[in-house]
Amino acid sequence: xxxxxxxxxxxxxxxxxxxxxxxxxxxxxxxxxxxxxxxxxxxxxxxxxxxxxxxxxxxxxxxxxxxxxxxxxxxxxxxxxxxxxxxxxxxxxxxxxxxxxxxxxxxxxxxxxxxxxxxxxxxxxxxxxxxxxxxxxxxxxxxxxxxxxxxxxxxxxxxxxxxxxxxxxxxxxxxxxxxxxxxxxxxxxxxxxxxxxxxxxxxxxxxxxxxxxxxxxxxxxxxxxxxxxxxxxxxxxxxxxxxxxxxx
Ligand code: URA
Numbered sequence: 001x002x003x004x005x006x007x008x009x010x011x012x013x014x015x016x017x018x019x020x021x022x023x024x025x026x027x028x029x030x031x032x033x034x035x036x037x038x039x040x041x042x043x044x045x046x047x048x049x050x051x052x053x054x055x056x057x058x059x060x061x062x063x064x065x066x067x068x069x070x071x072x073x074x075x076x077x078x079x080x081x082x083x084x085x086x087x088x089x090x091x092x093x094x095x096x097x098x099x100x101x102x103x104x105x106x107x108x109x110x111x112x113x114x115x116x117x118x119x120x121x122x123x124x125x126x127x128x129x130x131x132x133x134x135x136x137x138x139x140x141x142x143x144x145x146x147x148x149x150x151x152x153x154x155x156x157x158x159x160x161x162x163x164x165x166x167x168x169x170x171x172x173x174x175x176x177x178x179x180x181x182x183x184x185x186x187x188x189x190x191x192x193x194x195x196x197x198x199x200x201x202x203x204x205x206x207x208x209x210x211x212x213x214x215x216x217x218x219x220x221x222x223x224x225x226x227x228x229x230x231x232x233x234x235x236x237x238x239x240x241x242x243x244x245x246x247x248x
Contacts, residue, residue: 080150088147092117103125104185105155110148186217
């Protein structure tokens with residue numbers, strides 16, 4: 001039962017909805033007849049020390065171009081997330097564009113093709129942007145994490161942190177005039193806040209290269225595929241984006 005609830009909530013979370021934490025089931029008690037023996041204190045084994053998280057930062061000092069960055073990411077060992085992926089997923093679109101779109105994590109199609117937002121939700125995202133006249137020439141798109149999380153689960157906070165130096169460098173190299181955050185994971189990772197439902201369509205700012213960049217959180221297209229009635233909100237957000245672009 002708890003498992004079924006977890007899967008349902010995890011789907012909603014992937015779709016960008018704020019979900020409550022599931023209360024943990026109380027630990028099962030050992031039957032009274034079986035008394036646990038007092039355990040021996042654990043013997044310290046230096047070879048079993050907790051491995052440190054992969055650290056991307058040192059390699060980034062030499063990165064000067066997008067090509068340098070994509071090569072470093074492609075060769076980086078990010079632990080479980082890169083072990084299970086076919087390849088890293090870097091970006092698509094126009095690096096000279098004013099608008100940088102940041103999604104959550106690659107899915108199955110992106111893992112196969114090596115490009116972000118090329119599956120069903122990517123096709124919807126392209127249509128949403130096309131509705132205000134923006135084709136791939138007008139934007140540059142990437143994700144918070146560069147590998148598909150195993151089983152399409154949400155990226156863990158640790159995986160987001162591992163990929164964060166790559167994303168910071170990516171944003172600095174693109175130097176966008178406007179940022180669009182797609183979905184709750186991207187919104188939380190970059191703003192440190194939660195609540196895509198109440199924050200979508202509300203402009204905020206992110207600092208890139210010392211400059212405040214207007215940033216718009218929007219619903220994830222995977223969520224809109226399940227909740228088409230909310231496309232009207234997505235349309236309002238696109239109108240706000242169009243107005244901001246026209247004011248640049
Ligand atoms: N969802 C995302 O957030 N990013 C992708 O690249 C694909 C689906």
